[in-house]
Amino acid sequence: MEGHARPRRRALLVTATTLALAVAPLTACGSDGTKESGKLSVWVYQDGSTRIQKEAVDRFNKTSDVKVVLNEIPADGYQDKVRTGMGSSNAPDVFFNWGGGSIRDYVNSGKLLDLTPTMDADPSLKSAFLPSILDAGKIDGKYYGVPMRGTQPVILFYNKELFAQNNVEPPKTWEDMLKLVQLFSSKGVTPFALAGANSWTELMWVEYLLDRFGGVEVFDKIANGDSAAWGDDAMLKTAQAIKQLVDKGAFGKKFGSVSYTAGGASTLFAKGKTAMHLMGSWEYATQLTDNPDFAKNKLGWATFPTVPGGKGDASAVVGNPTNYWSINANTKQKDAAIAFVKTAMSEEYIKALVDNGDVPTTTNTADLLSSSPNPEFAKAEFEMVQKASSFTLSWDQNLSASVATPMLTEIQKLFNGQITPEKFVESLKALK
Amino acid sequence: MTKTTGQSRRSGPAVGRPGVIWAIPGVMYFSFFAVLPMLLVAYMSFTEWDGLGNPKFVGLDNWERLFSDSLMGQSLWLAFLLTVLTWAVQTPLSLLIGVWAAGYQRNRAVLSAIYFLPLLLSSVAISLLWRTLIDPNFGLPAQAASWFGIDNVDLIGQSNTALYTLVFVATWQFVPLHSLLYQGGARQIPQSLYDAASIDGAGRIRQFFHITLPQLRNTITTSSILMVVGALTFFDTVLILTQGGPGTDTTITPYLMYRTGFVSYEMGYGSTIAFVLVVMATAASLVLVKMTGFGAMRSTREGM
Numbered sequence: 001m002e003g004h005a006r007p008r009r010r011a012l013l014v015t016a017t018t019l020a021l022a023v024a025p026l027t028a029c030g031s032d033g034t035k036e037s038g039k040l041s042v043w044v045y046q047d048g049s050t051r052i053q054k055e056a057v058d059r060f061n062k063t064s065d066v067k068v069v070l071n072e073i074p075a076d077g078y079q080d081k082v083r084t085g086m087g088s089s090n091a092p093d094v095f096f097n098w099g100g101g102s103i104r105d106y107v108n109s110g111k112l113l114d115l116t117p118t119m120d121a122d123p124s125l126k127s128a129f130l131p132s133i134l135d136a137g138k139i140d141g142k143y144y145g146v147p148m149r150g151t152q153p154v155i156l157f158y159n160k161e162l163f164a165q166n167n168v169e170p171p172k173t174w175e176d177m178l179k180l181v182q183l184f185s186s187k188g189v190t191p192f193a194l195a196g197a198n199s200w201t202e203l204m205w206v207e208y209l210l211d212r213f214g215g216v217e218v219f220d221k222i223a224n225g226d227s228a229a230w231g232d233d234a235m236l237k238t239a240q241a242i243k244q245l246v247d248k249g250a251f252g253k254k255f256g257s258v259s260y261t262a263g264g265a266s267t268l269f270a271k272g273k274t275a276m277h278l279m280g281s282w283e284y285a286t287q288l289t290d291n292p293d294f295a296k297n298k299l300g301w302a303t304f305p306t307v308p309g310g311k312g313d314a315s316a317v318v319g320n321p322t323n324y325w326s327i328n329a330n331t332k333q334k335d336a337a338i339a340f341v342k343t344a345m346s347e348e349y350i351k352a353l354v355d356n357g358d359v360p361t362t363t364n365t366a367d368l369l370s371s372s373p374n375p376e377f378a379k380a381e382f383e384m385v386q387k388a389s390s391f392t393l394s395w396d397q398n399l400s401a402s403v404a405t406p407m408l409t410e411i412q413k414l415f416n417g418q419i420t421p422e423k424f425v426e427s428l429k430a431l432k
Numbered sequence: 433m434t435k436t437t438g439q440s441r442r443s444g445p446a447v448g449r450p451g452v453i454w455a456i457p458g459v460m461y462f463s464f465f466a467v468l469p470m471l472l473v474a475y476m477s478f479t480e481w482d483g484l485g486n487p488k489f490v491g492l493d494n495w496e497r498l499f500s501d502s503l504m505g506q507s508l509w510l511a512f513l514l515t516v517l518t519w520a521v522q523t524p525l526s527l528l529i530g531v532w533a534a535g536y537q538r539n540r541a542v543l544s545a546i547y548f549l550p551l552l553l554s555s556v557a558i559s560l561l562w563r564t565l566i567d568p569n570f571g572l573p574a575q576a577a578s579w580f581g582i583d584n585v586d587l588i589g590q591s592n593t594a595l596y597t598l599v600f601v602a603t604w605q606f607v608p609l610h611s612l613l614y615q616g617g618a619r620q621i622p623q624s625l626y627d628a629a630s631i632d633g634a635g636r637i638r639q640f641f642h643i644t645l646p647q648l649r650n651t652i653t654t655s656s657i658l659m660v661v662g663a664l665t666f667f668d669t670v671l672i673l674t675q676g677g678p679g680t681d682t683t684i685t686p687y688l689m690y691r692t693g694f695v696s697y698e699m700g701y702g703s704t705i706a707f708v709l710v711v712m713a714t715a716a717s718l719v720l721v722k723m724t725g726f727g728a729m730r731s732t733r734e735g736m
Contacts, residue, residue, distance in 0.1 A: 080694065087484045105697070109485045196589060197675070254568040256589020256678050268569060402482075402696040413679035418591065 039069055040333045040340060043082060043092040045323070046072040048285075049149060052352045053096075056343050066336035086111055086328075093331040094340060099137035099145050099324045100223075100398040106326075107139050113327040115143040118338055128345040132391045133361040136321035145324025148344040150358025151385050152320040154204045157283055158276045159269065160300040162189065170276075170302035174241075177305050181250045184275045190252035192245075193274035194415075195260035199408040200396055202415045204278050205245075207318040207395060208304040209238040215311040216390040223398050230428040234311070239421030241307070242414055256416060263290065270294040278304070280319055284377050285357055301380060313389040321391045322361045354378070361385070403431050470710060476703035483697050494704040503680060503688060504705065510595065511684040515663040515716075517599045518606075522659055523652070526607045530614020531644055544615075548608045555605065559672035562601045563588070588674050591681045598682060601669055606662065610655045617651030618644060653724040657717045664713045685709055 044053045050072055057068045071092065073081050079102070085091050086106055097103050106112050119126040126134065129147050137145040158170050166187070171177040184191040195201040210218060214234025221229035245251065252274070258264040260279075263286075269277040270291035277283065287295035306314050325341040327334070343349055345362060353360045354368050359381045366386070372378035385391065396404040410427045413419045419427070477494055481487035498504055533544045550558065565571050568586040587597045625643050634642065645652075667686040670676060676683035676691065683691070689709060693702025 083483050083697065105482055105484055111484065197677070199677075254586040254589060257566075257568055257586050258589075262563075264567065264569060273569075402698050405691060405696040409676075409680055412677055416589075416591070416678045418679045418681075 038066055040066050040094065040331075040336050041071060041092045042068050042340070043071045043073055043085070043095040045078045045096045046074050049353070049356055049358060052349070052356055053148075055352060056346075056349050059348070060340055060343055064336060064339065066333050068336075068340055091328050091330070093328050093333055094325050094337050095328070096148070097145065097324055097326055098320060098393070098397045099322075100139070100393040101400055101404065102397050103144060103324075103326055104139055104400055107142075107144060111329055112144045113329045113331070113334070113337075115146065115327070119143055122342075125342060125345060128362050128364075130361050130363060130386060132385070132388055133321045136391050136393050137324050145326045146341040146344050147322040147361045148325045148341070149323040149360070150353055151322050151361050151381070152280045152282055153317040153381065153385055153388070153391070154208065154278060154280050154304075154319040155283070155381070155384070156276060156278050156302045156304050157269070158300045158302060159272060159274075159298055161298045162272060162275045163300070170300065171305040173305050174307045178244075178248070180275070181245065181248050185249050189272070190268070190274040191250045191276060193258075193265040193269040193277040193279075194251040194255040195258045195265035196251070196255035196412070196415060197257050197259040197264075198261060199412040200394070201260050201265070201279070202411050203395060203408060204280075204318065205242060206238055206411055207392065208278070209241050209307065210234055211316050211318060211392060212304065212307045212310040212312040212314075213237045213241075215313070216316055216392060219392055219395065219398075223395075227429060227432060230431070231425060235428070236421060236425050237307075239414055239424045243417075243421050246415060246417060251415075266290065281359070281381050284374065284381075288357075288374070301377070303384065315387050316390045316392070317384060317388040318392045319394060320397065321385075321393055359385070406431055470707075473703045473706050473710070476700055477707045479700045479703075481699040483699055487700065490700065494701045497701060498704050498708070503683065504685075506680060507683050507685045507688040510682065511664060511686075514595065514599065514602075514666065514684055515660055517596075518602055518663040518666075519656060519659050521599060521603050522607055522610060523656065525603065526610035526655065527614050527648070527652075529607065530611040531618045531640070531648075533611060533615045534618035548612065550605055551608045551612070553605075555668040556672060558605050559601065559669045562597075562604075563673050566597065589678055591678055594674050594678060594682045598666075598669060598673060601673065602663070602666065605669070606659070610659065613651055613655050613658075614648065617648045621647045649724070653720065656724075657720050660716050660720060661713050664709065664716065685712075 042053075042057065044050055054070060054072075057070045061067050078096075082092070082095055082097070085095075091111075103112060125146070133147055133151065134143065137143065137147070156170065162184075163170065166183060168180060168183065169176075171180055181191040194205075207219075214232055214237075218229055218232045218234050221232075258268070260266070265274075265277060265279075266283065266286050267290070268274050270287060284295060284299065284301075287299055303314070303317075306312075325344060327337045327341065331337050347364070347368075350360045350362050350365065351368055351371070354365070354372050357373050357378070359365065359369070359372075359378050365382055366379075369375055369378045369382060392398070396408060399407065407428060410419070410424055414421070414424045476487060478489060478491060479487035480490045480493070529547070533540060533547075553561075566573060566587045568574060568589065573585050573587070585593070587593045621644060625647070626639055629639050629643055665686050666684065667690065670682055670684060670687045671690065674682045676687045685705060686709060689702050689705040692698050692705060696702075
């Protein structure tokens, strides 16, 4: 369910569009007829949670004069479709996104409505959501999104059975982690599952390690366009730490073609071939679907350990804070659009998310979580996010695509041992 | 006299070249779906465009970047390597299979039918199939490892094997097509040539090298052009099997173009790469045509 909400799962089947590079400007022709007065076109990412948005639309349409037309877009092509849509006359009025870099280009070209005045005018809207989540969606100090789905922090999952057999606890520090790597390797168990075919899974390690070594400030600088910040000492330490882990066999030798999207990493983890798995919170839902017994009885979760001499806060988390509704600046139905996005804080809507197994990000979520299908995990996840001193949006979403793409390649090369930590830092500094 | 000739010309059936008018549908189709996009790509290679708003003219910036881009250099080298390997592996294989399939053996029809099966599958299906088969943890290597007690190999996760895996999958996918071409070509060779050669005492091998191969000259050219242009634009398999990885070790030019245009949203620079690709593929096929004398349309039946 939530597993599908992971962005930039570079689709396997998007091939058809791709050789038509030249035709891209032509594809945006045609009209869908949702532009006439009285209609509001809303685009949403299609996955297991979409029905909640559908219900919200039905509720909204009952009372509103302006009718919402919901367009569910298949996951694999979502970002491409929005991209082409926003560049054409066929743009949505309201659309689902990941905040940060996923909308930065739209903000820069003046295509999104600044929601800061709306938030100021209606304090109940602003106070309805956790501040760290609202802030994670800010661009240049302004709000462009209203949180509308569950939060997805990256969590260190572990196999409780394997840990109990070996009489060990989940790692709290870097030393703990190295000891565990040695212990599990000697027992023939790969310490960490890693889906090296999807470089965004490797990115999670870099994100957490940099946060622990240098604090949240280092990446904030990078996200604000200071490419010299890649050269921060903490970045080199991060790269060296990764090299150390790889060299010690923390990820085994064959992570290079393990895929998360094809289920490889999660299966290895559930079968007890690996002891731990650093992954987004959707891993729980994935395991619950594919390996229910493992999810219910053996799956444990912990926060990412601290590192020696690290400046970062041990409570800080990385991942996808949540998804947001953003409004097209050129919409003809501005008032209706604002009214619609506000339904995302209604108790009915939040309750529906909780019942679906999501962990919403409103301040009243805590009281509602007991009705979640997995209350224990949902509460732990919410607590982790609530306590977090900061919640850094995944870098590949936070940075513009022209920087994120080569960055992911460099990270993959670092994990594969194709470049040294020093060369890695140098390549990142060259990114603009 | 003059009058009669004129009349007979008018009343008799049309001979010689057909009028220009008949070319119009083809030319229109080609202009709209090939020339126009190519011109657009050429224009866009001088612009910067993120897919939103309007393309911004930046002069030669993209072209300067192209020449200093080490990734582009690497991708060209990889594309070249892939093209050469593809040709060198596929041509002998499809030639032999095609010539064999042109015969009239009893088992031929059945075996050919099975063998040509990959032709019916889409590239995406083939790539997904192979990715599953060679998965080091769940696929054949894992099985083989448990049978023979060896360490299972990670074919697409390692630099030294990833490109060869691509060549192998491409071979599996495209050899049937080329075999079909060679089968057709070989069937056209007159039996009388072989009969004459047998009377002169030529064995099967000599017949192959002195009759079959020269007679298949035009087929070899056709098939080679298809292979070379196909390898230069090889894309879907890379996207699914390796995604240009590990690192950038299988990032061939078409994949780099895709990544630049549709992952990084640098449509301008992506167009620059695309334009280079168009020029290269055209040049390669022109050179092949010239080198082999295919353009002269010389018959293989000359003197018969």
